[in-house]
Amino acid sequence: MSAYAELEERMRGRLGGRECLYVPSCRFGLYLALRRWCEPGGRVLMSPVNDDVIFFVALAAGLRPVQAPLDPRDGSVDTAAIPESVWQGLSAVLTTNLYGNPDPAPELRAHCDRLGIPLIEDAAHAIGSTIGGRPVGTYGEASVFSLSKHTAAKTGGFLTLADPTLREELAAARDALLRPTRATAELAYLVRPYAEATVRGLRLVKAARTTMRLLGLEEREEIRMPLRADELARALPAAPALDPFHSWVRVDMHDYRLRPGPGRLRRTARRLERLDTVLAAHREGTALLQAGEYGTASAEPAQPLFRVPLLVDDRDAAAAALARHRITTGYLYDPPLDSYxxxxFTDPSPAPGPAAWFARHALPVDPRHARQALAVLRAAGIRPAHHPSAVPGGAL
Structure with missing residues (x-):
């Protein structure tokens, strides 16, 4: 039996029996999916408000990213704003499900079926989210999940498949690309939680950041990593291939393609066992944040969002206020990828304004800190932001 079998079986149960293949990271699983379903040179629709690592994964797979228009309320793909000329030029659609807010998978599935192209779902933030009465990640030919987010395992993920007969093929492709386990990497992974807890418990913020960087787990000075356009242009002709893009794809996760050792797998299994409790806490906090003045209220039951994007007038001031109370703001994706x-390197969005507005005003908050975050923002006088389309006569 595979060393990954227990983890895969648990995930199958969450997805109604959908075939699951363990991978060392979501980004690695996404590369496998793009290589399997997309011919090199194809054009893939994706969200411009997304982790830049995902952008580089698409380039490594030999694809041309096409940036989609977004709904400014939650950063989901706005299918109505995509011209038919853009649809007709696509080879695939890649969802993002930003912060766990579902992209309109049923509509995207219908468009993909009409065009005869694959739908691939990035569900890294959406392991507990649903759309159309089904779990996110059950609409596409393939979907990828991360165990670094809700479970906080800091490693691992799943590539899931609509067609279970493809499992052997994808498992072989995975194994061919994995790098051997390194004792030093396993040790660093196992001691990381203790190192972080120690320096943060002592309020040694600078020491914590230094520790993270030494472990290769935090490398960004700004929100976006440096593009290094000249180097990137030289790498493009080598695609599809991971190695020429390794310095971009590995950012903040140097172990993204390492074969996991037993200690890593045991910790991941323990984290996955607790997922339902974590999702319940995220759902409760999401409901509270969305109902507040900075949230986007919904008639639908709250999703267990990984982060809740509060819409604030001055995000820098809001993030600074939270930081003073040791509430970290992460997972910012500004500027949008077409501007970045x-x-x-990419086709710009046909309607870039809403994505730029959302990227500028979204403040991702961990819903487990909902009450404290709201109290801090209110005490600091942070004002909510309202997209101009919601104001009569408004314009960007």
């Missing part, structure tokens, strides 16, 4: 990378 330019037309040399």
């Amino acid at each position: 990378a330019g037309e040399t």
